[in-house]
Amino acid sequence: MKNQLSKLLVTGFISLFAAVSYAQETPNQAISVAKAAIEQAVKAGASKDATDDLATANAWLAEAEKANSLIGAVVSMAISDDAKKNRADEIVYLASMAKIKAQTAEAKAKKQTIVTATQKVQKDLDGFLGALALAKSRHDEINKLKAELDKASNTIKDLEAKLKDMPKKD
Amino acid sequence: MPKTRLFSYIKHSLTLIGFSLLCNQVGAQSISPAQRQEFTDAKTEVNNVLKGPYQKYASSELRQAQTSLQNAEGANDPTKYAQNTRLARAQAQHAQAVTELGIETDRLADTTQALAKARDDIAQLSKSK
Numbered sequence: 647m648k649n650q651l652s653k654l655l656v657t658g659f660i661s662l663f664a665a666v667s668y669a670q671e672t673p674n675q676a677i678s679v680a681k682a683a684i685e686q687a688v689k690a691g692a693s694k695d696a697t698d699d700l701a702t703a704n705a706w707l708a709e710a711e712k713a714n715s716l717i718g719a720v721v722s723m724a725i726s727d728d729a730k731k732n733r734a735d736e737i738v739y740l741a742s743m744a745k746i747k748a749q750t751a752e753a754k755a756k757k758q759t760i761v762t763a764t765q766k767v768q769k770d771l772d773g774f775l776g777a778l779a780l781a782k783s784r785h786d787e788i789n790k791l792k793a794e795l796d797k798a799s800n801t802i803k804d805l806e807a808k809l810k811d812m813p814k815k816d
Numbered sequence: 817m818p819k820t821r822l823f824s825y826i827k828h829s830l831t832l833i834g835f836s837l838l839c840n841q842v843g844a845q846s847i848s849p850a851q852r853q854e855f856t857d858a859k860t861e862v863n864n865v866l867k868g869p870y871q872k873y874a875s876s877e878l879r880q881a882q883t884s885l886q887n888a889e890g891a892n893d894p895t896k897y898a899q900n901t902r903l904a905r906a907q908a909q910h911a912q913a914v915t916e917l918g919i920e921t922d923r924l925a926d927t928t929q930a931l932a933k934a935r936d937d938i939a940q941l942s943k944s945k
Contacts, residue, residue, distance in 0.1 A: 739899045746906040753913035757920050764924040767931055774934035781941045 673714045673734050676741035680707050683748035692751035695758035699751035703744045710740035847894045851901065855888055858905035865911045873918030874911040881907035 671679075684703050692700040714737045725733070862881050870878050881904045888900035 736895075736899075739903070742903060743906055746903070746910050750906070750910040750913045753910065753917045757913070757917040760917070760920045760924050764920065764927055767924065767927045771927055771931040771934060774931060774938065778934050778938050778941070781938055785941055785944070 671738055673710070673737035673741065676738040676745075677707070677710050677714060680710065680741040680744035680748065683745045683752070687748045687752035687755065690752045691755040691759060692748075694755070696751035696754035699747050699754060703747035703751055706740055706744035706747060710737050710744060713737045713740060847897050851894060851898050854898065854905075855885075855901045858888070858901045858908065859885060861905050861908040861912075865908050865915065868912070868915050869919070870911055870915050874914035877907060877911035877914050881905075881911055 680703070684700070684707060687696070687700055687703065713733070858881075862878070862885060865874070865878055865881070884900045884904035884907055888897050888904060891897040891900060
């Protein structure tokens with residue numbers, strides 16, 4: 647009996663958890679997600695590189711929080727279920743706008759960081775390519791000189807051989 | 817006589833209330849030209865992203881924007897219409913930002929690779945001397 651009861655309780659908890667997991671996002675959840683997205687954007691440098699989008703995200707979040715305030719909650723107690731659902735949908739919408747704007751700000755800030763890094767790497771690359779071109783031209787010059795040197799030493803060897811072969815005069 | 821007056825007063829009041837309710841209802845259920853313009857702007861924004869290399873970088877973001885546009889198109893309620901329109905526009909702008917971020921990330925990877933190759937080439941040249 648006790649075993650059956652505990653099994654029933656476990657099943658009940660699992661069903662409840664599943665139901666909660668599949669339920670639509672609540673206003674509080676949506677606001678928390680938006681806040682986290684804004685924090686993420688600030689960490690990525692949006693306060694410096696994506697000020698407009700970050701400000702818009704904060705404005706949407708402020709609207710969502712205002713609509714979700716305690717007074718709003720008290721008012722919602724006196725309204726119909728349909729009106730409550732509409733109010734919740736409105737808050738989720740406001741928070742979603744805050745989240746999307748924060749994510750846009752984050753992407754823009756990250757892009758700016760990457761552009762700066764690319765410019766630095768490109769500068770290094772230009773320096774290396776210049777050095778490489780110079781090194782290659784010196785290398786070619788050295789090879790040319792070596793070839794000329796080989797040619798000259800061969801000519802000397804030939805001349806020496808000819809000198810040896812020449813009959814000596816008394 | 818006063819009874820007739822009262823009756824007439826009630827009749828006119830009811831007519832006025834009925835008319836104002838009707839106006840309110842009509843106003844509440846119609847999508848304004850400004851909202852339609854906003855929808856067109858959102859659609860243009862989505863189409864602009866479609867022209868770029870979004871597929872590689874921001875396909876899921878763009879899909880969300882397209883879904884919101886479809887939700888707006890199917891909405892009879894002007895509030896839902898406006899909300900989905902704004903969501904679509906914001907999601908399209910997000911997709912655009914993610915695409916640009918992806919392009920710049922690839923550019924950085926290419927430049928870093930080119931730098932490593934140039935370093936190797938210089939090292940090999942130095943060795944061959």
